[in-house]
Amino acid sequence: MAQRIEGDAARFRGIVRGKIKEQLKGYISTGEMIGKKGRDLVSIPLPQITLPQFRYGSKQAGGVGQGPGDVGDPLSGDPSRGKAGSESGEHILEVDVSLDELAALLGEELELPKVEPRGKKNITQQVDKYTGIATTGPESLRHFKRTYKQALRRQVLSGDYNAQDPKIVPIREDTRYRSWNPVLLPEANAVIIYAMDVSGSMGDEQKELVRITAFWIDTWLRSQYKDVTQCYVIHDAKAREVDEHTFYHTREGGGTKISSAYSVMNNIIDERFSPADWNIYAFHFSDGDNWEEDNDSCTDLLENQILPKVNQFCYGQVTSYWGSGQYLTDLYDYFEENDKVVTSEINSRDDVLKAIKDFLGKGR
Amino acid sequence: MGGSLIRKCKMITKTQLLDIQHEIEDHACAMGFDFFPVIYEMCDYQTISEVAAYGGFPTRYPHWSFGMEYDRLTKGYGYGLQKIYEMVINTNPVYAYLLDVNQLVDQKLVIAHVCGHAHFFKHNYMFGPTNRKMLDEMANHGHRIRRYMAKYGVEEVENFIDCCLTIEDLIDLHAPFIKRHDDPVAPPNEDDEQAEPSHKLKATGYMEEYINPPDFVEEQRRKRLEDAKAQQNFPVRPEKDVLLFLLHYAPLQPWQRDVLDIVREEAYYFAPQGQTKIMNEGCACWAHTRLMTQKILRDEDVIDYAEHHSGTVAAHPGRINPYRLGLALLNDIERRWDKGQFGKEWEECDDLEKKRHWDKGAGLGKEKVFEVWQHFNxxxxxxxxxxxxxxxxxxxxxxxxxxxxxxxxxxxxDFRAIKEKLLFGLTNHGRPFIYVTDGNYENRGELYLQHRHEGIDLKIEEAKDTLRNLFTIWQRPVHIETMYDDNTTILSFDGKDHLETIRG
Structure with a gap:
């Protein structure tokens, strides 16, 4: 039976996508749900429309919380965000989510096509993923929490549990082990080369946009390949290869010469990643304020060196206060016919999803 | 793993569940709980999300905001971040929804929990005026709105609902209990002045000056004149039920009036649930802890129960969990009344050591919590x-x-500061107090609202947008007086432009 709610949900999506009811556009906020990636938190986009009401400016109001801490300690998290369920009695519990599932959901949400790897090594291979629980196994795979829970359960059942002296001693039958299930994965390797403009005009907000975009690109491509390697290049008027941390945290002054980054990229490919064995993805982020006389060298490097070797070249332009943004137009005009080149504009967090869809939507 | 879980669920048959329900409800009644019959529905997650998105009423009118809520709930579940365990609505009979993939012990917990909610719904005074046939009423609303949509266009009707929803909180939360409007009386007649002496007390000769001091008499007279003047105001007294005022006086089409009426009625239906969230959840948790640990739990269920219960009442750093606060406070009340830690003697005792060991064996705890559920919000x-x-x-x-x-x-x-903050967040459901003070402002038929400022400013941009929607309903210029940055500020919208006037 078709659910009645489907109609309402479809209408909501229509509003969010700007197809109907333009007047509500201003009230759409890019809400997010917070997921976990190891110890890091990741954000899952969740657009919300909040109709205007007479409301207090919540920041002035503050509120009441519960927990340890001294006066003056900052609160972790944003308390205004946490709403424990709505009016009627509903229970909400929090559960974990794995990166694989995240990628699958992302793919579903953005209708991303599966990547078709190229190269000779396009063979599937069976790998084991640790996703199950078993009663036998090697000690190195013992699942401590499950074992403990089992032991606790047994002791409570058999009456050995003493609340005054709660000692839990697992016995042989309590032990639980992680076990694996075979999964078929294409045995193709991929390398992602990120290049970013760190000239003076790129601010923290711009870098944050790059970081979010890169996180989702990583997550998606990782789910498509057995092995994904990343390389990072930063540039202003000169370019160099750096590690991930430096990539996101460097801020240099100076002008912008994009061709310098492209030539470093090209060197990395030539030296380490033979296009015959690797699927190569090149991403470049900048505010598009290139020296005009450098543009010809850029297109030349791309057309003759980089493009023949990579699966795809993506250029993401983040808007900055100072940047002219001319480079995007130049690039687009020059490569309009070449579908290996994808360009996208990322002006705010709202555009991140669209950029990811632009970049990954071709399934190359 | 997945497979075994499903098998486990399939094992819970309808009759089995019904037996469990009867067993738990028998225990609950023996414990003193009393509620309307409860009807359980087993749903998959999609269905329970749908029901939850509609605020518990699958028959509700169509609107995109319910779709948004559904999207949030199913996404949260899909990404594995959250799940709804149970839903219960305040009707007679009570309808409650169970999630089909839950384990048996979870279902028992939920059923015990629902006993608490159902008792609270039936007995708490805030729900006294509630329409217990709300499921039918909501279905009526849905039907009417669908009919308007068919006749006047989906867009047209939905846009008007959007307008109404932006002001749905401008109701008088206490109105169901207080008679705000006097019964119509005959207009005061011309003899009024002569009737005045009746305000004087009887006194003879020299006592007159003492029993009816001239100042007092004068003040009484002035007051009466002001009252008479107020009679000419429109509305006579500031009206907190802005929706009611609009319903009576805004120039609306009949269908628009009906839509506004629907939004208002549903707002009044949900209001007491918002005003008793902490108590209601506390009551339900109190019920499930007592029922489960004393009567229902089998040895093999203890661990799963403990895990689930502690998840429900877990402290979230930096915010109040109504389940936790409600249960803890009720436990505290039960303990205090069991030991007789209340009343004059207890309050006046300064000896901390004595207070620590205070136990008069009063044993009134349970009686007290049941009483509290009845008479407090x-x-x-x-x-x-x-x-x-x-x-x-x-x-x-x-x-x-x-x-x-x-x-x-x-x-x-600091105790006082915390209590004040907590109460502030709960009073009027944490919303600003807004009244209609003049429905004929400047004698031009404009609408004038007043925000009773209590230390916190309104969000100005949002207030302006709300005014714009209000204009759609009132169709004449609208104003709201508030304080912003310590200045009396009047925001106005005349259909084209926003105006901000600061009154020194």
């Missing part, structure tokens, strides 16, 4: 029973926004 509950000891023991704190560091930080551990 969240505001009066916190006001009456939150004690300094409780605040210290449960590590409550007040937080504030720090403009310099741009984070919320712990601002106080």
């Amino acid at each position: 969240d505001v009066s509950f916190i006001d009456e029973f939150l004690t300094p000891d409780f605040v210290a023991e449960h590590m409550l704190f007040g937080y504030e926004w720090n403009d310099d560091t741009e984070v919320y930080e712990i601002a106080t551990r």
